[in-house]
Amino acid sequence: MVGTAHLSTGLRKKLQNTKYSCTSLMLFLTVDMDMRQAGMDSGNIWIYPDEDMDVFYDEMMQEDLLASSYFKGMFVSCTTLKDPSSYDGKHHCLEAITYIHYDAFARFENESLERSQAYLQYKNLLMQKMIVTLEQKIPNISRHIVHQSLGTPITNEHYINSTRGCVYGTEKTLKQIGPFAFQSKSEIDNLYLCGASILSHGVAGASISGVQTAAKILHCTAEDLIKTDPTQQLQIFEAEDSSQYPDWLKRKIGLRKAKSGFGENIAETAQNNP
Ligand SMILES: Cc1cc2nc3c(=O)[nH]c(=O)nc-3n(C[C@H](O)[C@H](O)[C@H](O)COP(=O)(O)OP(=O)(O)OC[C@H]3O[C@@H](n4cnc5c(N)ncnc54)[C@H](O)[C@@H]3O)c2cc1C
Known part of the structure; x- marks a missing residue:
């Protein structure tokens, strides 16, 4: 909005060199299956191979997502077991996530709202690959699916306009964190920044960054802004008992x-x- 010509050389260079975090495939399933009997509980399953994590993550970022028949890494969670009040007595809801590189979807970056057949077919193949992976931990789940839907980097771009569908803002590498990260006070007068690309990523990181930026604007500390409200009492109930x-x-x-x-x-x- 300001126009690059009005930015300092340092900031222009920093923006040019900024790398963004990975993106993801996010599978949403509804199944008519007893997930507890199938071995799940309210916790999360992290599927990882027993190998060097750095090598493994590099492999996950490969462009050709259809080169293998299953994903070596995946996160699985059953939301209806976490919150029993959301369970209808028959259907469980699951989320499965795997991290990928945006390049695997780059050819679809100009998809119109009416999605192309090529995109839908690609999505379908990836969805099947995720289900094949899930089968390894939860046998027979594919026979119990009543609804399936896949979120892709293009979905993230559509809903939140994140750069290249990234899920965690800027990449949290050494050169982009702490003193080398974007700071809450920008070089443009009265423009302050907060969110996943400033302090830390995720819901917690983005929230804390919001409080810290507000404190900076108001010339106080974050502790001054986070006040305990005696009328609000958080209650946590054990999902398993x-x-x-x-x-x-x-x-x-x-x-x-x-x-x-x-x-x-x-x-x-x-x-x-x-
Ligand atoms: C699919 C997915 C799943 C995730 N799951 C988790 C999780 O389980 N736990 C966790 O901790 N984190 C999770 N994250 C990460 C977490 O959601 C983000 O780190 C966090 O929401 C970032 O907050 P933010 O305020 O920086 O950005 P956002 O929440 O992305 O907010 C940016 C806002 O700006 C708007 N916007 C963008 N461009 C423009 C524009 N040009 N004009 C006007 N408005 C604009 C967007 O619509 C959006 O509302 C997930 C992210 C994704 C994408």
Whole structure:
């Protein structure tokens, strides 16, 4: 917006050399399968080969994603086991993520909203590859899929306009962190920065960076801004053990199942969970 001509030579050079973090494939599944019986719990599964992590991550960034039949690395999580009040009594929801390089999707960077057949076919093949990988940890899951959807770097570009679909802002390499990262006060008067490319990435990193930047603008400390509110009480319940759940939560779990028609009768549920 300012125009590159108005930036210092140092900043122009820094922008030119900035590298962005990797992007991802994110598979969303709904399955009619008992995930607990299949061996999952509320925790996450990280699939990694037993080899040098640096070599492995470099391999993951290869451009040809169809060169092998399964992904060597993947993250799997079952959201309906983390939050039992979201489980309808029959269907579980899963997320599976693998990290990739944007170049594997570069040829689709100008996709119109009406996606091309080539893009959809590519997506389908990658989705199958992710499911084949998942099968190794959760046998037979492919026979229980009732809904599947894949998010790609193009999806990230569409929804959040992240550079080359990156998921974590700037790459967190030595030359781009700490004193070498973009700072919250920019060289442009009254332009302050926050988010995943400043302090640290992810929801936590971006949030803390927001508080720190606000503190800088307000000439105070981050601690001055984070105040405990006695009216707000965070409660954390153990996903694996329902014995301590309060009545309102038991009722919510029962209602969710009854509403979908896959749970016990609502009157029965209320009786069992008074
Ligand atoms: C698919 C995916 C899954 C993720 N999962 C996790 C996770 O499980 N845990 C975790 O900690 N982190 C996760 N991350 C990373 C985390 O979401 C980001 O690090 C964090 O949201 C970054 O916050 P931000 O405010 O810097 O940027 P964003 O949250 O991306 O916000 C930037 C905003 O700017 C808007 N914008 C962009 N360009 C323009 C423009 N030209 N004009 C106006 N507005 C614009 C965008 O629409 C967006 O709303 C995930 C990221 C992705 C993409």
